[in-house]
Amino acid sequence: MRGFSSDLRRSGKTIAFVPTMGFLHPGHLSLMEKGKSLADHVVVSIFINPTQFGPNEDLSAYPKDETRDLEMTRKAGVDAVFLPDANQIYPEGFQTVVSLKFLPGHLCGLSRPGHFDGVATVVTKLLGIVRPHKAIFGEKDYQQLAIIRQMVKDLEMGIDIVGAPIVREADGLAMSSRNMYLTSSQRQSATCLYQALLASRQLVQDGETSAAAITRSAAARITMVPETTIDYITICDPQTLDDVPVVNGPVLMAMAVKVGKTRLIDNLMLTP
Ligand code: AMP
Numbered sequence: 001m002r003g004f005s006s007d008l009r010r011s012g013k014t015i016a017f018v019p020t021m022g023f024l025h026p027g028h029l030s031l032m033e034k035g036k037s038l039a040d041h042v043v044v045s046i047f048i049n050p051t052q053f054g055p056n057e058d059l060s061a062y063p064k065d066e067t068r069d070l071e072m073t074r075k076a077g078v079d080a081v082f083l084p085d086a087n088q089i090y091p092e093g094f095q096t097v098v099s100l101k102f103l104p105g106h107l108c109g110l111s112r113p114g115h116f117d118g119v120a121t122v123v124t125k126l127l128g129i130v131r132p133h134k135a136i137f138g139e140k141d142y143q144q145l146a147i148i149r150q151m152v153k154d155l156e157m158g159i160d161i162v163g164a165p166i167v168r169e170a171d172g173l174a175m176s177s178r179n180m181y182l183t184s185s186q187r188q189s190a191t192c193l194y195q196a197l198l199a200s201r202q203l204v205q206d207g208e209t210s211a212a213a214i215t216r217s218a219a220a221r222i223t224m225v226p227e228t229t230i231d232y233i234t235i236c237d238p239q240t241l242d243d244v245p246v247v248n249g250p251v252l253m254a255m256a257v258k259v260g261k262t263r264l265i266d267n268l269m270l271t272p
Contacts, residue, residue, distance in 0.1 A: 001082045005131045014039040017132035022046040023063040023177035024072045027167040031136040032076045034164050045082040052118030098124045106241035107143045111231050134160040140174050142267045174266045181262040190259045192225040197268040204270045209247045211235035231256035
């Protein structure tokens with residue numbers, strides 16, 4: 001991978017990088033398309049990073065289909081796919097952790113302790129191997145994108161971090177590899193995240209400014225839907241991710257909801 005990248009760099013070509021955990025869907029493909037529009041070559045990694053999964057999370061069950069993924073990347077016109085295995089990324093003796101002080105202390109970081117250390121560390125390592133000019137991340141994982149941006153800035157990595165909008169199913173459900181865990185009734189329930197976000201956007205447009213009132217109303221909507229358990233619903237500052245009590249400028253509304261055993265996340269900007 002390093003050799004491939006060095007050769008391209010030496011010949012003056014630019015590289016866009018799309019890190020993924022595989023089981024690709026149109027959300028991932030939109031990142032590859034964006035990469036193609038921003039650089040001469042696109043590199044995709046497929047690596048189910050064990051260190052970003054908690055002990056009671058779905059590491060061993062995480063969906064995988066390498067043949068299908070490679071076919072999709074080929075059709076998408078990707079130049080190289082990097083598929084390391086866990087002991088290449090974490091050989092014996094590996095001991096470095098990249099950890100941010102504040103951004104992980106919000107949203108998903110609260111219910112997934114250590115998750116963003118795992119993400120920041122693996123992304124640092126992948127960026128060090130692939131050495132791209134640009135790296136594309138989805139806004140679906142908004143907190144992850146914010147953390148990577150901050151890390152790349154703090155550590156002077158000199159890589160342009162680019163965000164890409166959430167790609168949704170026709171009924172609004174944010175595409176995710178984890179959607180395949182859902183039974184057909186859970187799949188119907190899962191539309192409640194986006195519905196609640198849209199209703200919240202409407203409340204704000206109608207003049208509601210109390211974050212507590214907006215999140216309460218979203219929670220009430222979601223609680224009515226079968227098989228849902230709310231992890232969090234938050235209205236926060238899009239940069240710091242600190243809670244915002246009064247909506248008087250653009251804010252991020254973000255939520256994590258379990259549908260059955262599957263934890264889904266979604267978010268939307270709300271602008272008064
Ligand atoms: P994952 O394979 O889930 O780790 O995701 C790899 C990248 O794809 C991350 O930057 C995600 O934010 C992004 N991504 C996943 N789902 C979507 C989606 N529905 N729309 C846009 N980007 C996405």
